[in-house]
Amino acid sequence: MEYSYELVKSKKGVPFKIFIHSVNRLKMHWHSQMEIILVLKGSIxxxxxxxxxxxKENDLILVNSNEIHNTxxxxEDNILLVLQVNLDHNVHYYPKFNEMIFNCKSFTCSEEEQGKFxxxxxxxxxIFWETNKKREGYQFIVGxxxxxLGSHLINNFEYSFLEDEKVEAIHKNIDRLSSIIKYIDENFEEGVMLQxxxxxxxxNVYYISHFIKKNLGISFQxxxxxxxxxKAVExxxxxNKTITEIAFESGFSSTKSLNTLFNKTYNSSPSAYRKEKTSLDDISHTDIEREKIKSKTYLDVDRTAAFTKLFKYLEMGLEIKEKKTLIPKHFINIDINHDGIYHNFYWKKxxxxxxxxEGLRKNWQDQLKELQSEIxxxxxxxxxxxxxEMMVCNINDDGSxxxxxxxxxxxxxxxxxVNIKPFIELGFMPSEIAKSDETMFWWRANISGPRDINLWTDLVKEFIRHCINRYGLKEVETWYFEVWNEPDLEHVFWIGGEEEYFKFYKETVLAIKSISxxxxxxxxxxTYQVIKDxxxxxxxxxxxDKNKVPLDFVSxxxxxxxFSSKQMVQDIMVRAKAGEDILKLTSSWKDMKRIYFDKNHTYDTLKSVHDKINQYLPYKPEIHITEWNSSSYGRNLIHDTCFESTFIIRNILKSIGEVNSIGYWTFTDIMEETKAGISQFHGGFGLINKNGLxxxxxxxYYLLSKLGEKIIGQGEEYIVTKNDSDVQILAYNFAYFDELFMNGDTSALTNTERYLVYEDKPLKKVGFNIIGISGHYKVTRYELNREHGSSFDExxxxxxxxxxxxxxxxxxxxxxxxxxxxxYMDIEGEYSNNLYIPVHGVELIILEKQI
Incomplete structure (x- = not known):
């Protein structure tokens, strides 16, 4: 147990610190700030x-400046919202505010008195909501x-004033208490006495005894x-010391004294406590159990119910209503006579x-037909x-x-x-030739290697030969063959380790290249994790490179x-290696908190890939992103929102020239990694939901497909292209996740309300001036936003x-x-227009010259 003065640092521009956390036991401390604690869940x-x-839940207490306290x-688990107020700010408005001692405890008042709380x-x-959203000028709102809040306290709660001599006495007592605690802490192991x-x-000893009891709330002993x-817990x-050794090293007079206090405090004997804690795989987890630990982050417990309670106090209709304030923008001048830069529509690759x-089903095929006809x-x-389930491998009576x-x-x-070519992921392993029976997904994809590499290479070669015989060598040589799926995730998508995969890759490539x-x-x-770590x-x-193994492309x-708990991921892999069902284990991944990287993560990862290829290979293979989305979780409700459209456009336009293809995972919600989605809009990966919406x-993608082949202007959240005399102007208003959601909190995300987890941005004004354009033009304008083009919102x-x-x-x-x-309009020399784009919105203007 420790006691100390806490220095509370608030952020620049705001006279307070506000946070949510979960406490185990806080050391006794004090600080000059006023503190308000609200219990969102559980009790303390x-x-x-x-x-x-x-x-208890919903209770509130105010801790005055320099009051010694601990929680x-x-x-039961708990979640607390804590506001620590710098009183110097309030003194500017109410000079005696820092001398006021408030009596503010909701749990001591009746139900009828709860209105003021x-x-x-x-x-x-x-304050918490606005601090999280950080809208431009949010400091004025929270101020x-x-x-x-200060006015409400003064006018609705009892208070007294600290006289100057009392303030001086408090500081003197705190100084004395600090000196006493410091002396005890430095000497307690030697059996320090009160005298x-x-x-x-x-x-004198009687004064000291009374002083400690009065100020700490507990006696010296x-x-x-x-x-x-x-010390004993540590x-x-x-x-590995014995209980007897621990008792005496911690200052107890006997093991009986240790056992008595331990049972009283932990309801357990020291030996039982040790057995429980040291049985954990990750020894750092025991730190959470120690009384010295300050707190857990609020991400470590279920927060949905707590945030529902917190957000009910917000006047949500006013707080989240779309703001009509415009971001002022200058006109963007683009000369159509600029030669421009050719691009290859890599996002359509x-x-x-x-x-x-799944591709054998009629409703799936109908969706792909429509996708192909429109994009x-x-x-x-x-x-x-x-x-x-594709029934490729079969065992004859003779075992062949x-x-x-x-x-x-x-x-x-x-x-x-439907005029599309296969980009073939070679996997997973047929059970007839598999080395073991570990599987992944609801549909039991076998993730082991072959029991004999020749069985695998024979399968691959027969597959290639069959495709050539059916579709022709020239055609098949235009296809891509990708060896396996995420082998870096050992015991999740690959059994066998790094070295075994490298050999597996080599034999597979050589088998294919032996044919052509x-x-x-x-x-x-x-996965991007191995690029990063x-x-x-x-x-x-x-x-x-060292073994001269062909690598035509990197995927x-x-x-x-x-994930907020990488240890949990590692534990899943270890448990899978020990023989537990990987399907059951990975189903728990949905409960893990997702921590989001910043909005430039895709582009930054590609840059890192280029750097590593340049460093380790003497040549430059193609680069393909064969899975990409705003989340790897196939039930993430953000997938159905308008955010996804701006996420796609922003990242695709930013990554032009950095990658050969970027495959959005997936084009349809008809997908069964974890059984079919139940709700109409269950957060599936797809561009199209299961009913074809x-x-x-x-x-x-539909709007991107209408861009021209030459880029004549590109900047923050816009691109201008052309085809001959036709011009295409695309602009958008992108808002990324807010701070809470980025740090794993999904409390504000519900089945029907899915837009509270994004940055708060106003309507955006974009002005364009296209120079050097003349003639009779058809001007087509497309608007994609929550009002137009969102099946979820409808x-x-x-x-x-x-x-x-x-x-x-x-x-x-x-x-x-x-x-x-x-x-239709006649344009003489230049075309000017303003676009007013709501957050998560996209607009496209096409100027098409008429004959």
């Missing part, structure tokens, strides 16, 4: 001076809330016992879907070409392998019909998120019905399209 014990209180948990709760919620403390302070107990967890067998992708990538290409032919023939050197083979389809990717490049997966993400307006009828689906299909307006 709090001691202020010699008084102790139990605060500790009860048997609700006002405080509302101010706390607003206003702080002033209103020694009194002698050190030149005071209780404080000594707690110090000894802290030795129990971090050493690749789309993706879940697994091969037209060149390649399509997917899992499971060799998985059991027979191949059945019927389902593969049906799928590839359909690809040919013109085949395009690559990988390793790794470790040496897996560098080791792979080095292996290919990777990028999602802008990490196009999401804003779909229309992002579904909510309809009442968010589930199990849609055909009539309701057709209604939504008619309502959820970008707005199109057309006019």
């Amino acid at each position: 014990n709090i001691r202020i001076g010699s008084e102790s209180y139990l605060l 500790s948990k009860t048997a 609700d006002v405080i709760r509302r101010h706390l919620a607003k 206003s809330e702080m002033n209103l 020694e403390v009194a002698d050190n302070e030149n005071l 209780e404080y000594i016992n707690n110090k000894r107990l802290d 030795l129990l967890v971090n050493t 690749l789309t993706t879907f879940g697994r091969a067998v 037209g992708f060149e390649y399509i990538r997917f899992h499971g070409i060799f998985s059991d 392998i027979a191949y059945n290409w019927s389902y593969v032919d049906e799928l590839f023939d359909f690809f040919k019909d 050197r013109g085949m395009k083979v690559g990988g390793p389809s790794v 470790g040496r897996w990717f560098e080791d792979f490049l080095t292996y290919c 990777l997966h990028i999602y802008p998120e990490d 196009k999401k804003p993400s779909y229309f992002a 579904w909510v307006k309809m009442g968010a019905p589930e199990n849609l009828t055909k009539e309701e689906i057709q209604y939504l299909k008619g309502r959820a399209n970008p707005k199109i307006s057309i006019e």
Whole structure:
């Protein structure tokens, strides 16, 4: 147990510090700031001076300046909202505010008196909300809330004034208390006596005893016992010393004394406590249990109910209503006579879907047909070409392998019909030739290597030969062959380790190249984590270079998120290695908190990939992102919102020239990694939902597909292109996640309200002036935003019905399209226009010269 003065530092521009956390036990401390504590969930014990209180959910207490206090948990978890106020700010408005001692404890008042505490709760919620959103000038808003809070305290709560001599006495007592605690802490292991403390302070023993009890709320002996107990807990967890050794080293007179206090405090014997804590895989987790620890972050416990309670105090209709204030913008001048820069529409090179067998369904095929007719992708990538449900491998009576290409032919023939080529991920392993039976996903994709590498290479070669015989060598040499899926995630998508995968890659490439050197083979389809951390990717490049293994392209997966508990991910992998069902283990991933990288994560990852390739390879292979989305979780509700359209456009335009393809994962919600989604808008990856309703993400690609082949102007949130005399102007208003959501909090994300997790941005004004354009033009304007082109928002307006009828689906299909307006005009020399774009909105103007 420790006691100390806490220096509370507020952020520049705001006279306070506000945060949410979960406490185990805080050391006794004091600070010059006033502190308000609101229990959002659970309960806590709090001691202020010699008084102790139990605060339950929704209870609120004000701790005055320099009051010695501490908090500790009860048997249930807790979440607290804490506001610490710099009183110097209030003194500017009310000179005697820092001398006021308030009596503000909601739990001592009746239900009828809670109205005045609700006002405080509302101010706390607003301050927290605005501090999180950080709108331009938010400091004025929170400053206003702080002033209103101060006024409310003065006018609605009892208070007394500290006289100057009392202030002086308080500071004198704090100085004396600090000196006493320092002396005890430095000598308690030697068995310090109260008389020694009194002698050190030149005071009599009776005064010192009373002084400690009055100011700490516990006696001298209780404080000594707690110090000894802290020391014992540390030795129990971090050493192999015996209980007897620990008892005497911690200052206890006997093991019986230690056992008695330990049982009273922890309801456990020291040996049982040690056994429980040291059985944990990660020893750092025991730190959370120690009384010395200050707190856990609020991400470590369930917060949904707590934030629901907090947000109810917000007048949400006013707080989140779209602001009509404009961001002023100067006209952007673009000369159409500028030669421009050719680009190859790389974002249309690749789309993706879940697994091969899904492609045999009529509703899936209908969606791909429509996608191809309106946008037209060149390649399509997917899992499971060799998985059991495709029935490729079969065992004859004599034990030999027979191949059945019927389902593969049906799928590839359909690809040919809709003018798209396969980007073939070679995996997963057929059970007939698999080394073991570890599987992933609901559909049991086998993630092991082959029991004999020759069985695998024979399969691959027979597959290549069959494709050549059916579609021709010239055609198949235009396809891509990617070796496996995310082998860096050992025991999740690959069993066998790094070295085994490298050899597996080598044998697979050599098998394909033995048939035709013109085949395009690559990988390793790794996650962005290994680009960011470790040496897996560098080791792979080095292996290919050193062993002369062909690498025609590098493939990777990028999602802008990490997990708050990497230890949990590692534990899942270790448990999977020990034989636990990987499907059941990974189902718990949905409960892990996702920590988001900044908005430039995709671009920054690509830059890092280029740097590593340049460093480790003497040549430059193609680079393909074969999985990419705003989240790797197939039930993330943000996938259905208008945010996704601006996320796609911003990252695609920013990455021009950095990558050969970027495959959005996936084009459809007809996908069954974890069974089919239940709700109409369940946060699936797809550009199209399971009923064929196009999401804003779909229309992002639709608008991008209408750009011209030459870029004549590009800047922050806009691009201007041309085809001959035609001009295309695309602009958008991108808002990324707010600070809470980026740090893993999903409390504000519900089935029907999904826009509270983004930065707060106003309507945006963009002015364009196209110079050197003359003639008679058709001007077509597309508007994509929450009012036009969002099937999710239209579904909510309809009442968010589930199990849609055909009539309701057709209604939504008619309502959820970008707005199109057309006019004809004669342009002489220049064209000027202003675009007014709401947040998460996109606008495209096409100037099409008429003959």
